[in-house]
Amino acid sequence: MTHILAIARDNDNGAILKRQLEQLGATGTLASESESIVHIMRTQPIQGILINMPTFLRLHGEGKNIINDSMGSFPMLRCRVDGETGALTVFEQGVTPEQALAQFVHQCAAQPPRTIRREERTAITCAILLSQDAGFNPATTERTITFDVSPLGTFCFSTHIWKPGQTAWLQFLDLADKTPISGTIVHATRWGKGCKRPGCGISFHSITDTQGEELAVLLKGSCMAPKRVIIS
The missing domain is CATH 3.40.50.2300 (Response regulator)
Incomplete structure (x- = not known):
């Protein structure tokens, strides 16, 4: 129900x-x-x-x-x-x-049941490649940015059509370890749908230890105030 x-x-x-x-x-x-x-x-x-x-x-x-x-x-x-x-x-x-x-x-x-995350994300802009396939095919890959990031997920600007539950791949260009990260789309807002930021919230499947350490340093050094966001 x-x-x-x-x-x-x-x-x-x-x-x-x-x-x-x-x-x-x-x-x-x-x-x-x-x-x-x-x-x-x-x-x-x-x-x-x-x-x-x-x-x-x-x-x-x-x-x-x-x-x-x-x-x-x-x-x-x-x-x-x-x-x-x-x-x-x-x-x-x-x-x-x-x-x-x-x-x-x-x-x-039509929405998957979910809770909000207890952890907060930090509003920070990172350059990323965001793709709908693991091979980062140019036809399905965007050069874009993050709006906010945590060690467990991110919200990215995107004009592509995403659906909750869909798998996404992203690459943080600001990190030394640029290993592609896979994740699950937990919510998405389409471009042109009201006065809202278009994009998708992604929960990381896994990141390398090096990426985790780099993100921790990046987030600790951010001067932006943390913002609570929604994610499963």
């Missing part, structure tokens, strides 16, 4: 959202406080986030930051439940609330 995190209080409105999700074949987990949101997203693999805006606007702290950082990583739908009538309003144009919710659940079902 599709697992969706619902940012809503455990009251009548939250029950309405859970019931509507269940009618569409999904299960909803309610959370309205920062601590519970962080705990759920770190420990329970989810496939999307349904946001009751009145609850979200009252939210503060790390939980709200994580939700904001999740944009582009999980399908999201913003909505409001009328406390008196139970009617659902969605902040999407051109569709009814029922259509928007059904489309949202369908998008979530």
Whole structure:
């Protein structure tokens, strides 16, 4: 069953959202406080986030930051439940609330369940070759950059079409050890899809010991502030 995190209080409105999700074949987990949101997203693999805006606007702290950082990583739908009538309003144009919710659940079902990573990535720009095949065929290889990096993964600028679960290969041109690194695409944003950075989040399968040491030195020397990102 599709697992969706619902940012809503455990009251009548939250029950309405859970019931509507269940009618569409999904299960909803309610959370309205920062601590519970962080705990759920770190420990329970989810496939999307349904946001009751009145609850979200009252939210503060790390939980709200994580939700904001999740944009582009999980399908999201913003909505409001009328406390008196139970009617659902969605902040999407051109569709009814029922259509928007059904489309949202369908998008979530296509996503692999995942949690957020406990480790932070550092915003740093590295020159890389990013390819869809191990041989770095010019037709499927981009000369591009990273937006952020950690010893376990990276988010790269890309205008190619990537899908979660797909294998990618990359080569860090700024490292002395340029052994190609393979990884799994955990989320991707297509070019031209809203005001978002196009690219893909990659979880490394393995890197050499030398690359790990070089990345540690590179990240330690960065003057940029660390930024939390989403990855399985």
